[in-house]
Amino acid sequence: MTSHRPSYRNWTVTHGALQDLIQEDSSADPADGHRDRLKVFQDRAILYLKYLQIFRSLEEVYEQLVQPQRRRGVRRILEGLMGRLLELKAQMVDLDLSEVHCFDELLLDLKMTPKDLQIPIPRCFQRERKKQMAINLLLDKHQHDHSVSRVRVLSLEEAVHLLQISERARQGRIRAQVTKELAQSVRAIKKLSYGPANLDQDKAAIRIQKIPAEPLGTGPAQLRAQQVSAHLRLIQDQNEEEYQRVQLSVKQSVLNVEEADIKHTLEDQIRQWFLECRHLTGRFPDFPDVDHGGSKSLFSQISPEQVLAELSAEEDQEKKKKKTGNRKLNKKKKKQAQEEKRANGSSCFLPDVVEGHRLYTDVWRCHDNSQQIDVQLLREEKRQEVEQEVRLQVDELMRAELKNLKLVMDKVKTNKTKTRNKKKKKKTKKKKKKDPTADRSHESLFEELILNRFLIKPENIRLSEFTGEISYLASTLQQVNGEPIPSLSDVKELITLYAVLPLGSQAVLERFPVAKTLLLVGPSGVGKKMLVQAICTETGAHLFHLSPPNLSHSYPGRQGATYLLHLVFKVACELQPSVIWIEDAEKIFCKKKPKTKKQFDPQRLKKDLLKSLKTLKPEDRVLVIGTTRRPFEAKIKPFCKVYKKIILIPKPDYSSRRALWRDLLHAQGAEPGPSLDLSSLAKITDGFTPGHILTAVRSVLHPHRLKKLHLQPLTAAEFVQSLSRMDPVYREEEEAFKMWFRKTPLGRKRARAAKTNQGQGQKGGKMGKKKKDGENKIKNTKKKN
Known part of the structure; x- marks a missing residue:
């Protein structure tokens, strides 16, 4: 128990800070149009930095806790914090019209360092990779078979000649290297022997201090920390197995003891609601569908009259939709609704954070520090789960009972015209496109993509290996140029926010509209390929590589492109999380037609790529990443229509x-x-x-x-x-990338905002001049009089 006291102490301190932050976030003013954008941006930025601190602390607590129920409570708050960070980032981008922000003054006010801006990647993402192991074995097997098949058989004369050439070259290299090493060692010995040996004590100490003291390899403290973390993971796995076993037994006991009572109670409540509604309206009500919550929506804290009013309003809306031909809302209205929701500051994840904090204060704060499973708390959770399962069964029975009551009491007859209209509607429904791979197994689809090198094994690269420092002159340069200049540290932060966190957490994707496409733009060698590999490593995602060499000889023609994209997206959705990497993405939207054959032209993928992206659901953990070093060769409108998020990777400072x-x-x-x-x-x-x-x-x-x-x-x-x-990377190439980025949707918005601000400043200056001139005229006339 003593080994876990630091984690409980950190847990307590973090929840104290979280309670203050929840109050600050709940009382924050909405971002209306009358408030200054800079002031609103600073408020959101302060919340973002504080949430980031708490997220870092709770992630460390989550790795140290070993009790399964406590870990689940912390995990719920972690997922809520991840979603809240994404929400605040989206609001800051809308306010600042840039993906890169300067927090220099805020860091000083909050007494934080630039290292505090780094977003930690939850280590639990990598452990949730059990399904990927079987695919990795299949990838290793096929890669080994492919390498063996490429070996060419040599004749005896060719083999002897090749060995003779290699041996002569080896002996020559060894002789040259030995000669060079002897000469260098002689020079080094002379330098040491004739060097300054008469140094005084102060100069010798200064020379010793100049030698770096960082040792190579890991020290005993690092080894001890690794052993402790490995021991904690072992205990966590053992406790998780015991928790799963106890969970099944507790649920079964609840089913055996309380299932019948729950069923009778629900039936009595629903029948009572039937009678109350008939007494008020003179007829039996309509039973809510499963999509509207079923019987659970009936027993909220509202009266039967309000329930009937809500049901009748929903029916009226459905009738209006039928009259208008089931037309969907315009995209502009949807965007306006999303912008209003963002502007009002309403959060989808703050209730989860509040509920997780409430669970800590009500249950775990006064709980003992024992590692045993709390059976009473588990029984309450399983009772709610059992009640939900029984409610679905009861709803089906009560729908049938309500139908019989309507036939007997209200003498409601089925309308034949409705059934005819339904039949007609069924006939007019569009036929879904047939799946060309419906009769094939998943294993055969995996093998086909592996053999054609479209499904590859990602390299084991961590995002921490992408070295980049924060730009310490960002605010100064922004004041001079008026345009934020990203650093490699900013790129790492954006990759974590837009790729790693959404792919690693299913709960974040289900409630936040994360972009399914991401474009990495930059000159050759800045680390685009490395970032794609790091995303797959951190999240355990499978990598689908649509490279130009493979596309130049596989699946020719328009039909081949349609089949390939269907195959890739189908397997990617099956093997979630997945990353679809499109290398040299500009070739699909190229302005000039390439010299390659028409049947292997990359532009044949353009239409099918847009269609395939529409098949992705919001909750699918699939991310399409394009990389390009020549973005100015593509048509910018369709290019930016596909890739919703664009990250410009600059040369390092x-x-x-x-x-x-x-x-x-x-x-x-x-x-x-x-x-x-x-x-x-x-x-x-x-x-x-x-x-x-x-x-x-x-x-x-x-x-x-x-x-x-x-x-x-x-x-x-x-x-x-x-x-x-x-x-x-010459200045001309760097300026070409900046000019292209200004033509993107976010760059155009920023340019328009800069023009409006400049115009307002000029108007204010002219008005000020007119006022001064008028005041001077009045003064002169007074003096004359």
């Missing part, structure tokens, strides 16, 4: 480049010493991407160079030769 050099050298097994000036490397690599820096590090740090690090430390000059052979 100075702080990010310095962190990249440090982390990449460390990953390759080299520790930067005092002889390696990272600041100079970061300055000379201005305009280079992370891919360029990684290539330079790998070209220098080969195995033989790593062995000589203790004799010959690294210097910055060693990387210059490799960097000189690369082309950086």
